[in-house]
Amino acid sequence: MSAAPQKAKPGGQQIPVVVSAVVPLNDLVTRFEFQCRDGGAFPPFSGGAHTVVEMKDGDLTRLNPYSLMSDPADSSTYAISVRREDGGRGGSLFMHQRVKQGDEMMISYPVNLFSLDLRAKKHIFFAGGIGITPFMAMIAQLERSNGNWELHYACRTESLGTYVDVLSYKYPNKVHIYYDDQNQAIPLEDLLDGQPLGTNAYVCGPKGMIDWVHAAASAAGWPDAQVHSEEFLKPEPGREFEVRLCKSGKTITVGENESLLEAIERAGVEAPFLCRGGACGQCETDVVKADGEFVHRDHWLDDDQHASGEKIMPCVSRFLGTLELDR
């Protein structure tokens, strides 16, 4: 139509914010609260949404997704809770060590890849560790509409039980806590058995836990569409490799500790993205030529597409050899 062609900005719209509070919760987890820099209201969001936080770390721009865990009805503040990953690529360490109250940052508009099924007669939440964060917002949302929910939350120890105190105090009959070091485990098979028709299950936590819930629900006869999960992958380090970007006529080297997407961006080439965690599909890129072996790690492409060697998700996937991309 070309009425007024405007290209979408990669990563979507951003909101300028100021860090209004930094609240350490325990040895590993700290909450960061943001307010709009212009003093205005944030856009409303839905429980399960995340925001991509931009971190200016010297010459490096880090972009990490974090679930919004504040009450969606509160438009004055957005909050995220970040677990420190000492062996990670540095995003969470940057948040923990460098971000202070009063700092100015940019965050993306909310994006929801893990939303509630509003048809559900009941919602069962399974959280593991820092996987509690999206459920904080979902619970606040459901409480406002008298939603029927219950939470089963596995933590390593009492001292690492992020938000256990708040949740148990506010919702004593709906919240169930399980501590690994006390040999407590979520009685998953029992819980999945005998739920009312129209119940939806949601799981957020380590990959092992997500697979466990999907497998158990499937074995118990649950329809796949009623079991929801969210796992943000992090790009993993790997061997250095070379990529030719055909459209932009550049050849880049992807370093051991950066993702293919980051290397493309570092070369000044605009590439679409949203979640940067292999889930949203936005950065899908056509492969022109591949001499070597793909290391596909995303949740977006299906097995056939992975096998075809025609597509790659540069936010989390890598390559062993030399690659040519349509970018």
Next chain:
Amino acid sequence: MTIQFNDETFRDDYSFYNSDWAIKRFPFPFHEDSYMYAVNMEQHRGGPEGSVYEKRFDVDEHYVSEMRDRAMVLADDPLRCQSLPHMTLAGWDLLELIMVSKSEDYPDLFELHRDGNQWRWVNKPLGIDDTFTFLDETTLPYGPMEYITRQTQGDFCVLDQRDDMLWMDAGMVTTQADWSLDFDIGMNFFEWHAPVPLAHEKGIFKRALKFLLNIQQGAPARRLNWTMTVNPLLDTSPENYHIWGIQKTTLTPENIGSKQHLRVELQTFFRLPRSNALVFPIRCYLCSFQDLMTMPKWGRRLHRVVRDLPVELATYKGFIDNRPMMLDYLSQFDDGLPTSPGVWPDQETEPPLQK
């Protein structure tokens, strides 16, 4: 500018008309001399001043009369507006989106005053001044979606997003190009598009779905679609086909210029924040052939597009029988000169008709 609202009808005596202003800003949909389906999406973030693309929800001279026509359609057939039970939150999202947009974009026509959840909405053209509690249905005369879409031009499909799929779970549909909300309610994206020819084979709908699933908050999108309508009817629904279908046979070489209308839909897409649903407003603009012919470029181009359109598309769009008569009329306005690229009329630079 202050809009002068027309007092006109879209039925019976068809007193609908476009002013010179409305003709000039008509969203002519053809950017070149031929047409084929494409996922022709672009960002919906404003457009040239005065154009239909400028505001989030365009209000024009037909506003008051279109709302009057919608009320008549609903009185005859309440099933034109439906919302499945889980879609109420999306209805509030839509109400908020429209009230905020219109009060910001047209402050002389609409006002929104918010004090927490106590809202006051003033709609001057329709003489409405209501106070209600946001998210409390009992404080409005209709559900939130019905309330606001009785005050907003265009049809509205409110699509739930689940399992990487969109579902037609709510809507207000009274100005449609021959499809039925009552038939499509609850269907998924591929099901409700099943009747469209050629596009499935070209993989259009798979790509379109992928695009739509990824529309994010703060980044709405838009595209145009089009068809043909004899007489300026807003309500060309399957439910009322017995009323309007027969009118296609009343075209004559003498009346075709005034009776035959190009019908253009400005389709926009917004992610709804609280429900994570997607709203798909479909705004209908009508323009008679004789009014379109006042723009020499549009005259040349419309003739070529209608002439070269594949038979399947002319059949699907419902004008295959009238195409020869249309071409007889339109060929008078095509002198064979080249046309400039793009949709705009380019009145200053395009030469007048050379015959």
